[in-house]
Each structure stands twice: as structure tokens, then as C-alpha cells.
Amino acid sequence: MLPWKTLSRQTVYHHSKYLTVENHVVQLPDGRIFDQWNWMITPDYVNIAALTEDGRWVCFRQVKYGIEGESLAAVGGYLEPDEDPLEAAKRELVEETGYRADDWTYLGKYRVDASHGAGTGYFYLARGARDVGAQHSDDLEEQELLLLSRAEVEAALRAGEFKVLAWATIMALALLAEQKEIV
Amino acid sequence: MLPWKTLSRQTVYHHSKYLTVENHVVQLPDGRIFDQWNWMITPDYVNIAALTEDGRWVCFRQVKYGIEGESLAAVGGYLEPDEDPLEAAKRELVEETGYRADDWTYLGKYRVDASHGAGTGYFYLARGARDVGAQHSDDLEEQELLLLSRAEVEAALRAGEFKVLAWATIMALALLAEQKEIV
Numbered sequence: 001m002l003p004w005k006t007l008s009r010q011t012v013y014h015h016s017k018y019l020t021v022e023n024h025v026v027q028l029p030d031g032r033i034f035d036q037w038n039w040m041i042t043p044d045y046v047n048i049a050a051l052t053e054d055g056r057w058v059c060f061r062q063v064k065y066g067i068e069g070e071s072l073a074a075v076g077g078y079l080e081p082d083e084d085p086l087e088a089a090k091r092e093l094v095e096e097t098g099y100r101a102d103d104w105t106y107l108g109k110y111r112v113d114a115s116h117g118a119g120t121g122y123f124y125l126a127r128g129a130r131d132v133g134a135q136h137s138d139d140l141e142e143q144e145l146l147l148l149s150r151a152e153v154e155a156a157l158r159a160g161e162f163k164v165l166a167w168a169t170i171m172a173l174a175l176l177a178e179q180k181e182i183v
Numbered sequence: 184m185l186p187w188k189t190l191s192r193q194t195v196y197h198h199s200k201y202l203t204v205e206n207h208v209v210q211l212p213d214g215r216i217f218d219q220w221n222w223m224i225t226p227d228y229v230n231i232a233a234l235t236e237d238g239r240w241v242c243f244r245q246v247k248y249g250i251e252g253e254s255l256a257a258v259g260g261y262l263e264p265d266e267d268p269l270e271a272a273k274r275e276l277v278e279e280t281g282y283r284a285d286d287w288t289y290l291g292k293y294r295v296d297a298s299h300g301a302g303t304g305y306f307y308l309a310r311g312a313r314d315v316g317a318q319h320s321d322d323l324e325e326q327e328l329l330l331l332s333r334a335e336v337e338a339a340l341r342a343g344e345f346k347v348l349a350w351a352t353i354m355a356l357a358l359l360a361e362q363k364e365i366v
Contacts, residue, residue, distance in 0.1 A: 001246045001253055001325045013196035013204060015221040018299065021196060021204065026248060028323060037248070038198040040223065042299070063184045064297040065209060065220070070184055073297075108343025110351055114247040114256075116201065116225070118301060121348060140211060142184045157359060160291025165304060165348050168293055172355035176340060 002029035009039065018042060042112075042119040046089040047076035047166050049107075049174030050099055050129040057153050057171070058097050058129055062143035064164070071163035072156050073143070074170045076121075085109075085122035093126060097145060098133050101126035107173045112165075121166050125174045150175065185212035192222065201225060225295070225302040229272040230259035230349050232290075232357030233282055233312040240336050240354070241280050241312055245326035247347070254346035255339050256326070257353045259304075268292075268305035276309060280328060281316050284309035290356045295348075306353045308360050333358065 005027040013021040020041040026034050050058040060073040077092040079085060086104060094100050107123040148156070153171055162168040188210045196204040203224040210216050233241040243256040260275040262268060269287060277283050288308040295301040331339070336354055345351040 001244075001327075003246055003252075004248045012198070015195070015204065015206070016219060019204065019221045019223065021198065021202065023198070029325065036199060038202045040202065040301075042296070061184075063186055064294075065187045066297050066300050067294050069186075071297075108351070109346075110343075110348040111247075111250050111346055112295065112348050113225070113301070114249050114254075114347040114350075117249050118223075118296070142212065144184075154359065157356060160293075163292075163294055164297040165293040165295050165352055167297075168291070168356065169348055169352040172359055173340060173351065176337065176355055176358065 004028055007033070038116055040113065040116055040118040042117075043078040044085070044120045044122065045076055045078045045166070046085055046092055046122045046124065047074045047170040048089050048093050048124050048126050049170050050075060050093055050097065050101055050126040051174075051178070052099070052129050052147060056147040056149060057174075058093075058099055059146045059148050059153070059171075060096075060143040061146055062141050064141060067163045072146070072161045072167070073164070074162070074167040076166065076170070079122075086124065089122070089124045089126070093129070094132070095136055098131055099129040100132045101129040103127040105177060107170070107177060110169065121169075123170045123173060125177050150178070187211055190216070221299055223296065223299055223301040225300075226261040227268070227303045227305065228259055228261045228349070229268055229275055229305045229307065230257045230353040231272050231276050231307050231309050232353050233258060233276055233280065233284055233309040234357075234361070235282070235312050235330060239330040239332060240357075241276075241282055242329045242331050242336070242354075243279075243326045244329055245324050247324060250346045255329070255344045255350070256347070257345070257350040259349065259353070262305075269307065272305070272307045272309070276312070277315070278319055281314055282312040283315045284312040286310040288360060290353070290360060293352065304349050304352075306356060308357045333361070
């Protein structure tokens with residue numbers, strides 16, 4: 001299967017470091033050309049499923065501007081400019097939760113919008129997380145730290161209580177990574 | 184926990200039915216005001232994890248403009264205006280794959296960007312899918328229909344072969360929904 005080609009790209013709107021919109025002229029493998037293809041540039045980010053030494057998952061309950069009511073949430077945040085995703089994940093875990101971990105497993109990178117960009121999420125499983133008392137979150141939102149059992153995370157995923165795509169993804173992939181021997 | 188308030192909203196860029204950008208003035212529960220909050224309006228969509236009567240998962244291998252190389256993909260597509268998400272899911276399954284199913288389970292709705300909108304994905308598990316020969320996809324991309332075993336889907340998820348956030352989410356949640364009795 002052949003990739004589509006970008007024939008040209010032009011910035012058509014710039015809001016802030018959180019959003020730039022480009023228009024692309026793209027060519028399909030069969031030769032057809034689309035001259036109005038929107039492309040969103042938003043920051044890349046990390047999410048972390050952190051598992052404590054006694055087998056509990058470090059999560060939040062929080063509110064966010066884009067969701068109705070409270071949601072369960074995974075640890076995560078935007079990459080700083082030129083920051084390595086794994087380093088960002090380690091930084092976000094300690095900043096947001098005060099936990100540190102030494103055993104990190106990469107769970108993949110995922111494009112947010114298959115056709116129109118909108119950044120990439122890098123996902124990690126951090127095993128052996130322990131509270132080192134170094135929390136200093138700069139998040140704007142109220143949030144409550146939770147330590148959930150595997151059964152609680154599974155039940156919450158089934159009930160749709162992780163209301164944001166990336167949070168459901170990271171927790172479901174982490175549960176899957178942790179059950180290799182069972183299935 | 185208190186929600187943030189939208190004090191005003193203004194359209195600042197309109198590309199097409201696929202993207203409108205608004206600027207919001209928002210107020211935090213503590214009274215602080217942000218007057219440059221970007222909000223993306225993009226179409227809502229459905230994704231479907233369809234399981235055939237003989238226990239295989241209906242997926243694709245395809246290319247998309249926003250991802251590098253080929254990816255495994257879940258069935259899905261945009262909602263039509265005012266379309267019910269379940270009806271859209273049933274429509275997309277038959278249009279894209281030629282399969283129909285009678286047993287539908289809702290796996291939740293998920294905001295794409297927790298803080299800045301970008302649509303909502305509605306996810307479904309369709310059990311008992313069977314080929315009724317009615318495929319008539321209008322997708323622009325080349326795609327190859329695949330019937331994968333549970334073990335193949337798990338291995339692909341672990342290897343990051345579903346390269347788009349929504350596709351990894353729907354497949355991971357569907358595997359989780361199908362293993363209730365095991366864990």
C-alpha cells in the first residue's frame with residue numbers, strides 16, 4: 001500500500017503553542033489531489049500507567065474543561081520542546097504524583113487523529129512506583145490521587161469512567177501488558 | 184470538584200466540516216480567568232470491534248495520511264449530522280466490511296482532547312458478526328480486511344501495531360469486555 005503525498009503545506013491559523021492549523025494539498029496513490037486537507041498541530045504528550053510495589057495503580061479523579069463531570073484519569077502531560085518522551089514520562093510521574101519508578105516499559109506511540117494529525121501520545125507502564133514525596137503539580141485542575149486495584153481499574157474501564165480517549169487507552173494497554181501469563 | 188465555566192466563545196477559524204476553531208474565555212473555580220483557550224470542533228465518530236460467529240475480530244490493514252507506514256485498524260467512521268451513534272456504528276460496520284451483527288454492546292464515549300475538545304468517539308462491541316456481502320466503502324484509503332484471532336489482536340496491541348489512539352482503545356476495551364469470566 002502506497003502512502004499519500006504532501007504536495008504543499010501552509011499555515012492558515014495559529015492560536016498558541018497549543019494549536020496551529022495547516023492546510024495541505026495532498027495526492028492519493030491513484031493521482032487524485034485534495035487541495036483542502038486540514039492538519040492540526042498540537043503538542044505531543046505522554047501518559048503513564050504506574051503500578052506501585054504493592055500492586056496498585058496510581059490514578060486521579062479530576063475535572064477537565066472538555067469533559068462532563070468528574071473523570072478517572074491517568075498520569076500524563078505535554079512534552080516540553082525537544083524533550084525525550086521517556087524523560088517526559090518520568091518527569092510527569094514525579095511532578096504530578098510524587099511517585100518515582102525504576103522499571104519502565106514502552107507501550108507504543110499513537111496518533112490522535114489518523115487523517116488530520118493533532119499530535120502523538122507516547123505511553124509507558126512504570127512498575128515498582130513508590131512515593132518519594134516530590135509532588136509539585138502545575139496542573140490547573142483540581143485532582144485527587146487514587147491508588148486502585150486491578151479489579152477497580154477494570155471495572156472503571158468497563159463502566160466508561162476514564163472519559164478521555166488517551167486515559168482509557170493507557171490503562172487498558174497496561175492491564176493487557178500485565179496479564180501476559182494469564183491468557 | 185467544580186467545573187470550569189465558559190464565559191464566552193467565538194469562532195476564530197473555520198476550515199470545513201472537519202474543523203472549526205473557537206476561542207473560549209473560561210473561568211476556573213478559584214476565579215481565575217483564561218481569555219485565550221482554544222477549542223477544536225471536529226466530527227464525532229464511532230469505532231466498532233466486531234467479533235464473528237467463529238470468534239475472529241474484523242479489522243483492517245490500511246494506510247492513513249496521518250500515520251507512518253501501514254497500520255492495523257478498527258472499523259469506524261464519522262457520524263452523519265444528527266445521527267444516533269449506535270445507528271452510525273451499524274451503518275459503518277456494513278458499509279466498510281459487508282458484515283452485519285445483531286448483538287451490540289456499548290463500550291462508552293470518550294473525549295478526544297480532555298481540555299480542548301476535538302470531538303467524541305463512541306465505541307461498540309458487535310458480537311455474532313456475519314458477512315452479508317454488502318460492503319460499499321467510500322473510504323479514500325486502500326484497505327485490506329483481516330479476520331484476527333484474540334491472540335493476534337493481543338499481540339498486535341502489545342506491539343503497537345494499531346497506531347491510532349481510537350483503534351488501540353476500541354480493541355483493548357473489547358478484549359477486556361470479552362474476558363469478564365476469566366479474570
